[in-house]
Amino acid sequence: MSSSVSSSLFCVFTLFFICSCYLIGAQQPYVGKTTSDCGNQHNSSSGLGYFCNGGNRSCQTYVTFRAIPKYNTVSAISTLLGADPSQVSLINSVPETTTFDTNKLVIVPVNCSCSGEFYQSNTSYVVNEGDQYSLIANELFQGLATCQAIMNQPGNPIPTGLIPGQRISVPLRCACPTKNQSDSVVNYLISYLIGKGESPQPISQRFEIDEDLLRRANSLSQQDIIFPNTTLLVPLDKPPSSSQTVEPPTPPPSPPVTPPTTTSPSKSSKKTWVYALIGALGGTAFLLVLGAIIYCRVFRKSKKKLEPALLPKSFEANEKAVDKKIEESQDFLDSLSDIAQSIKVYKFEELQLATNYFSNSNLVKGSVYKGTIKGDFAAIKKVDGDISKEINVMQKINHSNLIRLSGICFNEGFWYLVYEYAANGPLSSWIHHKRKDGMFLNWTQRIQIALDVAAGLNYLHNFATSSHVHKDVKSSNILLDSDFRAKIANFGLTRSTQGHDGQYSLTKHVVGTIGYMAPEYLENGVVSTKLDVYAFGVLLLEMLTGKAVSVLYEENKHLSDLLSAVINDEEQVGLKNFMDPSMEEKYPSEFVIFVVRIIEGCLKKNPDARAPMDEIVQLLSRTLSNSLNWELSNSSVE
Incomplete structure (x- = not known):
């Protein structure tokens, strides 16, 4: 009995000692x-x-x-x-x-x-x-x-x-x-x-x-x-x-392990060697069978899932594209251990529960669903295609004005991306449509949103691990959180500007949204940060006028003509027609002219003549500061 008590006391003392050692450093x-x-x-x-x-x-x-x-x-x-x-x-x-x-x-x-x-x-x-x-x-x-x-x-x-x-x-x-x-x-x-x-x-x-x-x-x-x-x-x-x-030197590669030399084996050591060989062969056979089962059950399904969309009967070449896509997905799955360092890998069942099994009541738009994970809202996007480039970009960026990717899942040929949830949705729904709730964005909110977008682009251009171009800046890719602060989304086209002097590169594969693409990109495939500057100018014009980019081009052969008319209108007769009519409150006309001049600088045909994003951030910051002071003085007068 005393021995048992002593043993228990010893265990308790040992546990206390271990915990105390932990607390020394905690x-x-x-x-x-x-x-x-x-x-x-x-x-x-x-x-x-x-x-x-x-x-x-x-x-x-x-x-x-x-x-x-x-x-x-x-x-x-x-x-x-x-x-x-x-x-x-x-x-x-x-x-x-x-x-x-x-x-x-x-x-x-x-x-x-x-x-x-x-x-x-x-x-x-x-x-x-x-x-x-x-x-x-x-x-x-x-x-x-x-x-x-x-x-x-x-x-x-x-x-x-x-x-x-x-x-x-x-x-x-x-x-x-x-x-x-x-x-x-x-x-x-x-x-x-x-x-x-x-x-x-x-x-x-x-x-x-x-x-x-x-x-x-x-x-x-x-x-x-x-x-x-x-x-x-x-x-x-x-x-x-x-x-x-001093930065430590890169450690040399580990020397290859050489097997130890052995003396004449005894009968028992020979038996041990035979048992080891049988075990190794059996283990290898088991892994091969397991791999075949996984391939048949997972990737055959994904191939079947993809065939209706990618395999028209008259085009045998598309079959190779499907096989390549599955191989790329397999390679990307193999690298999930690296991705998991900063992005959570979800089980499909977790996302099903989060979205009420992807019900229509949780559908936000297109293939984006609203989910609830551990009490927090999330936007879950279903994607059919290669997402490796987007994932690689999003692992390298971290800024409050860029949407945050928090998780990823792969199931039966489809990827599921889990993003932070932006409660007020895309900017396009606030400036292009008359809302049923009667709400609208006032002047100061629009300038704050513009500044947020500019700050996010400035980070991509100048402060990320390497300079990146978003390549798809548009109102539907700008999301607004519950405080109407902007977050840039959709990094599927984003690429590094690694090229001539790190400033620009060339491509024959021109993709993007008509109306936002800069002329040098459309004509010669030149990719640089000035693409985003041009698109930002178009976006800013949409925000002031409340008109979609397609409407702006229908009404004006050249957007520069519209800007010149506003800037040169000394009596500002056309200013009211230029501005979004939903903004019924008064705002100083000189603020509008100042922002129009920023837009004019963004839409220069020569990319070198366009202002860099850091300069645009400074100009919009000044505008926001002046607007807030004006609002404050107006409210005190009232």
């Missing part, structure tokens, strides 16, 4: 991809900052920053992050006059202290034209701050109230060690900016710490994935050094 929840969801605070995932649960309410610590143009010197980085230039130069072992190479990892000493429930290191930033909280947090500060945390700072304006020249507070993500961590000789928690393609293992190797210690400090399991432009807390016993900012 500190903060990892923020994950919630950084792009600016509309929600995500307190439980440290969206507002690391929790103030350390042994001290303030401490000296460090953050990392990757040098980018304009912020690539000791002085500029120090100013941006509110640090002492002399300390930055000292910790990085460089002179204060140093200019870092782009993407060079820089260590920055900061003072971290509790502000309410969260730790933060305080700095400030002067707003430029075109800035939004998501751009400031995720691109300028690279994830050292979140848009949720910036918006939560006392005194900072609401998202639509950012005015160029205005100074805002920016809380940098930092933390101090817990008492348990300090007791286990963790003296610093470094806010490390995760780079593209990084995982916990190489990060722990960079700082020469145990990977489990790194994971425990961030409450990460072995299955959790980390993402670029987010932070990990790196627990260290001493300050970081400049040697840890």
